[in-house]
Amino acid sequence: DTAVSQTPKYLVTQMGNDKSIKCEQNLGHDTMYWYKQDSKKFLKIMFSYNNKELIINETVPNRFSPKSPDKAHLNLHINSLELGDSAVYFCASSQGPSSHYGYTFGSGTRLTVV
């Protein structure tokens, strides 16, 4: 019973391709997030959705487009992949955008662009 699940776990693709990463949570949380962890392990928020509405959109190239079909799902689509997009992408969820319960993270998607 994985609380926050991401697919795929690994993704190797060529420059210029378009790819998607999917995330689902079964915790009944209202808010979901995408974080990017770079090669130096630094974690930076990319997007956040609360009840299917975008509430955080950090400075991210518009090649990245999140989509939340319902509050249990948050997908990330990336167009025209570049070498610099190689990273681990983590999905997370929380009870609400201002929740003090912290986040529950997925196990990550390691994206390698060659």
Add this chain to the structure above:
Amino acid sequence: AQSVAQPEDQVNVAEGNPLTVKCTYSVSGNPYLFWYVQYPNRGLQFLLKYITGDNLVKGSYGFEAEFNKSQTSFHLKKPSALVSDSALYFCAVRDKYGNKLVFGAGTILRVKS
């Protein structure tokens, strides 16, 4: 803007010795503070949090952290380190009205037997 600093890239400690992983924060207003641990090729796991109340917070796996408002610190501690504690530790902060967690750069903890 809220931020956290983890001044040590790596902390080395012998098994059985006490460990401390340092974190300082900067927020406007009262902070919500968190510690997470990341094992190799895994997601982040919640260890503990400070929201309000007692300055000493106890968490998972025997870890604890002390909130110090005057020093704006939230150091992670454990009385006796285990080799299995070796991992990457992240401090994170959110201000009371903020809608995102901001993470520090992480500290690698290595516990040697």
